[in-house]
Amino acid sequence: MKILLVEDNPELTSNISNYLLDQGIVCECATSLFEAQDKILSFSYDCIILDLMLPDGNGLRLLELVKQKKIDSSVLIISAKGSLDDKLSGLDLGADDYLAKPFHLAELLARLKAIYRRTKMQGFDEVVFNEITVINSQFQVLVKNQLLDLTKKEYDLLLFFLTNKDRVLGKNAIAHHLWGDYTDDLSNFDFVYQHVKNLRKKISAAGGRDYIRTVYGLGYKFDTAAL
Known part of the structure; x- marks a missing residue:
């Protein structure tokens, strides 16, 4: 948040x-x-x-x-x-x-x-999309009922994607959402790529689909139509 x-x-x-x-x-x-x-x-x-x-x-x-x-x-x-x-x-x-x-x-x-x-979250404590379940009150993410070991930033990033499905989120917007004013002291947003990469890897390792698409030159999108 x-x-x-x-x-x-x-x-x-x-x-x-x-x-x-x-x-x-x-x-x-x-x-x-x-x-x-x-x-x-x-x-x-x-x-x-x-x-x-x-x-x-x-x-x-x-x-x-x-x-x-x-x-x-x-x-x-x-x-x-x-x-x-x-x-x-x-x-x-x-x-x-x-x-x-x-x-x-x-x-x-x-x-x-x-x-x-x-x-x-439409009044619910949980956000559910296909095989992914986020339990907000417990800061937990399940993929096919398997608990993911996410960092706080990875958790926030996934929730940010899930509450903005099918919208292109720029690296700048993601950085400011996760770090706020602290991003003003950073020279680049390469760390965004690393967090996205780690999140993708952990979801895939649990048997989940990779819904996060790279929109070149703009940022990323949680693509609900991903196969």
Whole structure:
């Protein structure tokens, strides 16, 4: 899961991002509307954690942009503003959930997982495609009922492919999904090829088909029509 946290409080930002990273979730941060707008127009995120009170405006403006541009990101609003009007305004604009401050980080994580299951996994904990089964709550992958020994990045990569079947995913998009802002320090994305290669090898070794196709000059695609 890849998250964009839009929050201007440094302490809260640090607490949330460190907690999510400890849970194996890629978390990027933005401290203003301007910075958040730049990020969502440049990169993709599974979910945006959005504060309403930002230094350069109301966070609802970002939510409006997400819906206007049809950006495929869920939105979880977090705000100390406890009025019913603020909550209803966010939900009416298309937010997926609302969490009032202060909150426990474990509850935030539970809300994020629920949103992800609902929006990316059709409400189920498992993603099943032919002989491949992903059990998200246990971070397990089975191929023909055989448990695969995957690294966290390989697991995230497979889930990324399965939730974007038949879509061409560029190396840049894959890198940012798996590593977030850390990819800015890298000179190339050769490591993406290595992770794809390892994932293919492990699926094939368990008797699974190789659904991952290389789209030369662009990236990769999980091809559901593969024989």
